[in-house]
Amino acid sequence: MAIIETSALTRDYRRRRGTLRALDALDLSVRAGEAIGYLGANGSGKSTTIKLLTGILTPTAGTVRTCGLDPVPARRRLARRIGVVFGQRSVLWWDLPLWDSFAILAAMHRLPEGVWRPRVAMLVEELALGEFLAQPVRELSLGQRMRGEIAAALVHAPELLVLDEPTIGLDVLSKNALREFLQRERNERGTTLFLTTHDLGDVQRLCERMVIIDHGRAAFDGTAADLARVTGAERVLVADLAEPVDSLDLPPGARLDAVEAAGHRVRLSFRPGEVSAAALFASVAGQARVDDLTLTEPAIEDLVARIYTRSAE
C-alpha cells in the first residue's frame, strides 16, 4: 500500500513579478515501510514537498494523498498518523524540562498513560535522553536537542516519519547514533521514513531509495546502483598480482587505467551496465594470479553532481 501518493503535484508561489513554480508535476509513490531519501539543492522544492505532504500547503494543481488522506482538509487527522521533525525549528517547549514536552505532546495526541509512558521510556532509552530529561530544553546542546526533537515526533508512534534535514549541524558521532536509531525504529515498527537532506551519508546509511529533485522535478528516482548506471559512472577494480604484467586482455566495457608497483598492481575501470565485476575478475584471474582485490564504488556526491549537470543541459 502506498503511504505517499502524488500525481502531477504542482505548487506555485506568487511573487511580485509573476509566479515561481516550486514543484512541477511531481509523481511520487512511496510504499509503507520504505525509507526514501529526498535530495536536492536549496530551493529545489524539498521543503515545499514536505509542506504539501503534511497539509501545511495547498497544492496549486495535481493531487496528494498521505496515509490515504487529503492533507489540507484532513490536516489534524493526518497529524495523528505522521511525525515531522524540522531540522531548523524546535517543536519542544523551550523553558520546560525535556520530559514535559513529551507529556504535553502525549496529551495533545490524547494518548492514555498506559500507552505513552512505556513508549516515551523506550525512546528515552534508545536515544539516551535519560541524563538530561529534567533539564530545560534551552540548556541542551544541539545534539541532545535533536535527539529530543526526534523522540517528540515519535511519541504517538506515527506510521510515517518526515525528517527535514535532521542531521544538519550535528557532529559525526551524534549523526551516527541518530541514523542507527532510525534504522532500528524502521526495522522494528515498520515506520516509513521520508528524509530530506544535503548529507549523502544519511541517505547511504538509511535509505535504499533516493529521489533527486531539481527545479521542482524529480531528476532521478531509484537505488544508489541505479544512480551509478544512469549516470554512466564507472566502478574501479584494483587487483594485486603475484607476477608482474605489462598489459591485459579485457572484456568490452572495461579499461586498463594504470599499471603500478612494477607491474604488480593494475587499476581497471568499468561501466556497471556493460560488464559485471565478476566477469572482469574472471578475465583478470585467467591471465595472472591475483593476490588481492579492492572494488571502489563511485562516490555518491559525484553521481548527484552528474544528475545536476545532466538536468541542466
Add this chain to the structure above:
Amino acid sequence: MLSARLRSQVVYRGSFAGDLLAQALLSVTEFVEVYVLLHNAPVFGGMTLVQACVVYGLSSMAFGLADMVFGQLDTVNVAIRTGQLETLLVRPVPLLLQLITADVQLRRLGRVSTGLLIYVWSLCYAQVPLDGAGLALIVSAPLAGMLIFGALFVAAGSLQFWLIDGAQAGNTITYGGRYVASMPAGALLLPVRVFFTFVVPATLVAYVPAAVLTGAELVWPFQPAMAWLGLPVAVLLWAVVGLLWRAGVRRYTGAGG
C-alpha cells in the same frame, strides 16, 4: 498542557514579580489620566468621577482578562515569519487553541486586579442598588467584555495572515478598543462613538453597563436596554471572527508564508 505553561513563567521568579508590578503600575497610571481629566472638569462625557471610575475599572478588568488569555495572538506574525507556525500545524490540536495556550500571561493579573479593585470600590462608592438585575449585570458585564476583547484579539491575529507586519494594525483594534472602552462614550466624537459601537463594540463593554448601573444619563444613541447587549454581541462577534480566523489559516496554507 496549561499547567505546564503557567509553571514555565514562574520559573523566572524575579522577572515575573517585576512584570506583575509593572502591569499594575501601568494601569494605575492610566487611571490617573482619567482622574486628572475629571478633577479639572467635574463632569466628563456626561459622567461624574465615580461613574467614570466604574467605566474604567470595568473595561480594565475585561481587557486584562482577555489579554491574559488571548494577548499572545499579537505574535502570530512572529510565528509566521520564523516558521514556528508550521510546527503547530502538524499537531492534532486546533491552531488557535495552541496559540492561546502557548503563553497564558499570568503577569497580566496585575492589570486585572487593579481593574477589579477600582470596579468594586467605585461600585460601592456610587451606591449601586444590589438588586437581582444589578448583580447580574455587575457579574456578567466583565465576562461579556472579556469575550468582546478576546474576539478583537482573534480578529487582530487573523489580520496578520494578510499583512506582512500586521501587529501594529492589529493593535489599533485591540488597544484602541481598550482606550475607547475605558472612557465615557459621551466624551467621544459622534463618528468615533458610532464606529466603536456598531463596528467595534467597545462602548458596550463598559460605558453602557456602567451608566445603567450608576444611573448616569446615556448619550445618543445608547438605550438602557443595551446594557444587556454585551453577551449576545460577544457571541455574534465570535462567529464572525471565527470565520475570519479560518480564512486567515486558509490564506496561509494557500500562500505558504
